[in-house]
Amino acid sequence: MKSRIILITLGFISFCSFNPPLKPLWKHRLSVDEPSDLCQTSTANEFILLADKAFVYRMDQNGNILSKLDFTGYDLEAICADDQYYYISEETFKEIYQIRKSDFVLEKTIPIQHGGGRNEGIEAMVYFPDSKKFILATEKGPQTMMEMDQSMSLISTFSIEGISEVSAMTFYKNKWFVLSDEASTLYEVDLSTKKIKAQYWLPIINPEGISFTSEGKLLVVSDDMAKIFLFEIPVQ
Amino acid sequence: MELSGQFSIGTGGKNIQFSGFLLGFYNQRFLESGDTDHSKNRFNLDFGVLRVQASNKSGLRSELQINVPAIYSPDQSDEFLMQATIDWRNRKNNFSASVGYDKLPFSSASMRPQMESAFLQRPEVVRGKTFNRRDMGITLEKGFLNRRLNLIGGIYTGQGIGSITGDNDENGKFLYVGRVEAHYPSRFRNEEIDLNHSPIPRFCIGADISYSEKTVTTGTDYPILTVDGKKTSYSADFSAAWRGLSYHFEWITFNIQPNNVSLLLGKPTDYYRAQGVISQLDYYSKRLKSVFALRYDEFNPNDLIKGDNRQTLSFAYNYLIDGLNSAIKVHYFYRMQANDAAEQWAPDQLRIGWQCTF
Secondary structure, eight states: OHHHHHHHHHHHHHHHOOSOOOOOSEEEEOSSSOOOEEEEOSSTTEEEEEETTTEEEEEETTSOEEEEEEEEOSSEEEEEEOSSEEEEEETTTTEEEEEETTTOOEEEEEEOOOOBOTTSSEEEEEEETTTTEEEEEEOSSSOOEEEEOTTOOEEEEEOOTTOOOOOEEEEETTEEEEEETTTTEEEEEOTTTOOEEEEEEOSOSSEEEEEEOTTSOEEEEETTTTEEEEEOOOOO | OOOSOOEEEEOSSEEEEEEEEEEEEEEEEEOOTTOOOOTTOEEEEEEEEEEEEEEETTSEEEEEEEEGGGGGOSOTTSOSEEEEEEEEEOTTSSEEEEEEEEEOSOOHHHHSOGGGSSSSSOOGGGSSSSSOSEEEEEEEEEEETTTTEEEEEEEEOSOGGGGTTSOOOTTOOOEEEEEEEEEESSOOOOOSSOTTOOSSOEEEEEEEEEEEEESOOBOSSSTTSBOBEEEEEEEEEEEEEETTEEEEEEEEEEEEEESSGGGGTTOSOSOEEEEEEEEEEEEEETTTTEEEEEEEEEEESOTTSTTOOEEEEEEEEEEESBTBTEEEEEEEEEEEOOTTOSSOSSOEEEEEEEEEEO
């Protein structure tokens, strides 16, 4: 009887176990709450951080807040950049703010046609400089990827098999990375086939934003934990 | 957590969202030999809820939630109006003030949406028979440390459904509720099932208090919904989640100081106590798209009466077709017999339901 209980317990533990998560090189508490996304600026190792639900900050690669920018939204969820502008998603009201990189002034507001719930607007954005296209992603229910041209006109929609929820995206050294906060997983997705090439489990609750440092390390911010983590992505 | 399946319309500065959910079930009671009342063997619609939520860029939100089947229910605890609130949140989202009719910030198990539970019925102590789960009033909430520490307080008419349009009790006194909760390492969103398979353990502890002084006693099953006298309620809860496994414990007690001393059964005291305990364990398997849950709950409606302890062991199985947006739920109630009780307090029961959001 005793050995049967031990066997059942071991079976249950192994049933609950998964591949080990990536280990962070370091993690720090942020001095702002609810970080929702981050994006590399034109300056090395300087980032734009969306946090406190409605506010925008400049941050260094160690998570130190350098300044608060003079821009306020309502429910800022995602940020990406092309050569001239930052693009910030206002999730609830389904708008994209196009903001000049040079002086961080709002150039225009672009409405996005999407009929999902107020927490199901644009959750993640990424810009591909070679093709000069954006991909905008809804979070879930269902998760939808929207391919947009440089003027934010819709070209096509698609989904990625195996990814049912998205919280952030980034493009680094010709690699497209997609983050899922509910799965606590970072996916590398093939740009042409739109298939998952690799995936990494992160020991983070509610990871909401990703970017890479100039040294090629991955920065991840967690909304619920209000922390920033640094990871080394294993070479595939 | 907010169930998906909503649709919204926006005008730039304003947004309105429409959603709803349905939950129907079949209920079977397993009667003792000799019992002839089979009326509880039936199909029922538990929820047919329509929900409208509006928000604007100044931080104002309003919400109306109605449960249509409750119109036909003779049971007062089945509420047609589930929520009608206007609330304002600051930009940092760490302070809110809410006015209207809504759930009271008392008891974590009561505040959790039923659709997000593995079970098809709440434990006896929090299913609306022991305190008015909803009321009309003002609720303030302040979060600290990225909302890992939350203080919630409110003042309410204290008449439950009667507060919506009716008068207060003739003494005009209110119901006061306060709750404090602490979370580690991140805020718990009061979810029962760890659907996200939290990669690191999460914990939450909470404590509540409520106080009312009324002149009328109400309550169909237990005469403590409102009390002619003083009613002071306390609860404490603990929750944890890790890798699909989640645990919840809650202790709730109601101290009743009745004006009618005959309710004290001649005992040398000026109060009696009703109290309950909930302890439950859930496991969500992503691979099997299934939730397995076990719950023990007990409720003693009057500590002056020996043997009146209502204990239930519940088993639940959920098959998540599309997460909780479409799920088949099975809930078996095994009624236990208290030590000093002459018989089992209620028959065993099986409930099988299907819930769907839209």
